[in-house]
Amino acid sequence: MAGQRLKQGGRIDRRKTLNVRFDGRKLQAHPGDTLASALIASGEMIVARGFKYHRARGVYAAGSEDPNALVHLRTGARHEPNARATTTQVFDGLESFAQNSWPDVRFDASAGIGLLSPFLSAGFYYKTFIGPFKGTRYWMFCESFIRKAAGMGRAVKINDPDNYDKLNAFCDLLVVGGGASGLSAALTAGRAGADVILVDQDFEPGGSLLSQPVGEASDDWLEDVLLELKSLTNVRILTRTTAFGAYDEDVYGLIENVSDHLLAPENDQPRQRYWLVRSKQAVLATGAIERPLVFANNDLPGVMLAGAVQTYVNRFGVLPGQRIVLSSNNNSAAQVALHLARAGADVTLCDARPTLPAELSDPLLAAGVTLLTGKLVIKAIGRRKVNAALIVPVDAAGRATGAAQKVTCDVIGLSGGWSPVVHLWSQRFKKPVFDDNSGSFIPAELGRETVKCAGRMVAAQTLADRIASGVTAAQAALADLSLDAVDTSVPAAPALPFDTGWADDILPVWSVTDAKGKTLGKAFVDIQHDVKLTDIDQAHREGYVSVEHLKRYTTSGMATDQGKTSNIIALARMAELSGKTIPQTGTTTFRPPYTPVAIGALVGHEHGLHFTATRYSPIHDWHLAQGAKMTEAGAWMRPWYYPDGSETLSEAYRREAAHVRQHVGIVDVSTLGKIAVQGPDAAEFLNRVYINGWKSLKSGRLRYGVMLREDGYVMDDGATACLGENDYFMSTTTANAARVLAFAEHLLQTAWKDMKVHVTTVTDQWAAFAVAGPKARDLLQSVVSGADLSREAMPNNHFVNAVINGIPVRIHRMSYSGELAYEVYVASGYAQQVWNALHAAGTPFNLKPYGTEAMGALRIEKGHVAGPEIEGRTTLNDLGLNGFASSKKPFVGSVLRGREVLTEASRPTLVGLELGSAQGAKSGSLIYAKGVAAKGHGEGWVSSTTWSPALGKYIALALVQSGKSRTGEEVQVVNHLENQTLSAKIVSSHFYDPAGERQNA
Amino acid sequence: MLRINCPVCGTRDETEFTYGGDATVVRPAMDETRAQLWLDYVFNRDNPRGPHTEYWHHVQGCRQWLVMERNTLTHEVGECHLAKEAC
């Protein structure tokens, strides 16, 4: 018989029926159900197919630890793979689907064939990667096959229509877990006035108390505590919220499922919210997860954790089967047996221990439970679902000691003890320690922590103990917060029948085998990843002794459930095989997230335009209005080119560059880094960071400077103006502005603390425009007042303060294009007005804007280096900048630039290339001597490339070994990516007007 | 995530800072010409397991360089002061 809804009981609203479907079939679902409880209530035994072998799988647990019941939820853009049915709260209109099965989860074509079995034993991936098949067609074949057959859920490629939110929060105390101990802690701290956040992953607080029958004494306790907690304004209760990560300095990551229990988010709410909580103290009351016992066919639908069966009966009013066999090694299954018998099931309790104490056995026998002591289930029997259990007498190691008996049943409930949920604690601190008393890993005493632990998580057993440990943990946190616990008398623990816990008299059996230690068929340790007990054995035979290696070799514990129910069993088997104890064997490291987190929740709003800040020049809107094509330069948007009609990039930049050489052009260079260097030692500071001398620079002058990194390589270049005695205006390249400022701050605050200098970024405060071309002076003179821009009054490397249309500007004479050129600096807020004034005045001079592509063409024609040449691997000598370096003073990098590797004569140096072809060279192309095979790294590379309107040919800048001495040599320029080989002649990098007559005009 | 107690701004998230490496190295004097001292300053570092004195730049805050104790094993953060002030 399959599962069915009981006539009464459960914490569900039977008055309402919800429209919930699984693979199109209507389920019986009520508010308060999970998808898993609705599936069981509707007799859906097979809800998934195994990862490797496609074996039928059913609901196994009742919480986030479930390894089996992963399903697809919803359709269309809100489709969600790998959702756990056990934590999915049902809603009206919920559509769910089985995954990893074809054509139907109930009749999967891949099942039973065992086609993949020989491939997928332990270490398959490793052996195939490193063995003789590495990189072969065989591996490629296997991989594609495995991916198709063994995939988990299927993602959609449609944009997610929902919003995900991020929230930063602060509190005195974060309580993780809303069970008895967590609620007690929150109430104790809340009464003392602490700012408390209580989180629980469930949609209802109460934890294991919800798995008690409705009307049990614990219901009153829960109601009282929740009522008081909700009345405290200093306590925030977050349900449907999982604390998935515990990080340094008491920072916790939470995911709140704001709208996952709705068909679609309502009232502009996000789908999920990512909380980053900075707490002063935390109480972890995360509970415990029941452990299964491993035996043959233990993955058959109908095999479940005993506590889960109890939860389905008591919380959801669903009886998973009429005839239930429990197989246990500890006291906690007794309460399960009692509740199942009361609910009308035919219950057999197998217990590994030879006898049970009378206080347990007498009430069970009275309730009609069949007791089989000294026995365990060794095999589940059935096709696609449990029909019977094979039960054997066992010794203390779980080995059969006698003949088997077969008991007909439809559910086998397992309890191998419980594992405290130490994940968050371990993420934050270290590996947990093994507690022999409870047979489980628990947090170690550290003695300094801001994190307190309570409840089942520290193996507290009875309800009274769990409540008391919550109070104690909160009191300790309050003491550390210097708050007084005002009233610690939380409502007294209610008496529950068989409130025994699992620790007393537990017999640590992990798996059930025949007398020789063999399972009677496939026995799974990690059910989600289909890792069998024999895979662990194989890893042991092949010499794996570390649990970390075991995990990766077998992939045990590496599925989406992260081995919540299986890790302890794998390492217990490892310990058994190697003759060690569990503490000697150790455990693997716990890492976030505790449960899977949607990438969308981590991303929040930070996608598309909001991914990172975009920086705009004050002229940005004008560029757009002119139809400029924009390009990204770091965070900045810059005008790339201004197409005239249907012009292409290539046509536009050639026209723009030619126009500058013939008439006058203007380019927005507001993105340049600008740093105010101020103070009595400003000149000395510049003298140290630049390779050239600065002491002689007079007010009203500027100077080009180059700076090195500490390791001797070139870092940046740019012009600096002396505005006054202690006041300098440094400019950097757009790309290096932030780096130069941070470096200057570092030097001044760590090594040169005595220097009286301030460096301040003024990049955003100043806009800058380069006005370049033979008519630049005439244009500017026509619009500027208060300044004489004549050749005599204002030669190169001078600046002057002036006024344009009533707006103060500073005009630098400096040329990047090689033409007569000026840079106009203006306060950003007035930039557009000055830009407009220049354009209005520019009409008679045929002023045109040009973009970064034309700017690049002009500077390449002049052989000026830029980002592609100053790329972190080039020296002054490589770039022909040695002449600027002062020999009279030390500067940053002056010693280390003399290192042997930086001074080798064979280093590639800057040259020009003239292409004889109808095609330009691609940047990054490699240089080879004529006539040699184009193999290896070549003798250099192309750094910058353009069509030169002035020369009427393609040119390039390149770094070529012994470049200066190879002028006139024909070389091959090879673009290996596109199989293109061009011929070029090495020339001087100063292609155009090498004497500089035009800029000095 | 580290929480760094900036003497100027108060306790702020690690994401506002950039790491600046070992703060125990001393930059040679400007007129130092021995390459080995510069190589030690720029390249040669210990990699201690445990307490480490290091630079952090409050790059998205007050832009001060801080000297902070951090335990490389536990990530515990200790004393933190402005680099330009002697500790």
Ligand SMILES: [Zn+2]
């Ligand atoms: Zn700061």
